[in-house]
Amino acid sequence: MATAVIYRVYPDDGDVVALMPEIPASVTDPYLITCYQHVGQHGQADYGLVIRQTRSATAREAEPLQRELERIGYSDLQRYERRSPQMRERALREWRRSH
Secondary structure, eight states: OOOEEEEEEEEEEEEEEEEEEEEEOOOOOTTEEEEEEEEEEEHHHEEHHHHOOOOOOOOOHHHHHHHHHHHHTOOOEEOOSSSHHHHHHHHHHHHHHHH
């Protein structure tokens, strides 16, 4: 199964973050999603907050992080620019299923 990923860049330091909008990250908050960065690696993110604080990553900016994700086992990454309503629903369904 493909993993949806949205690459974003923090403008102050150029750090790239991969948002995984269909993978819930919190046992207590169904709206937090999984994210991944070089430093800190897996974490949780508020999608709307990260989108407001960042800009879309270019393919060149995202490439090193995508290679890192593939090295740790993400084999079928599907890149998107924004989360769709269907992605949000899939994450909420997954969160409900696991609780």
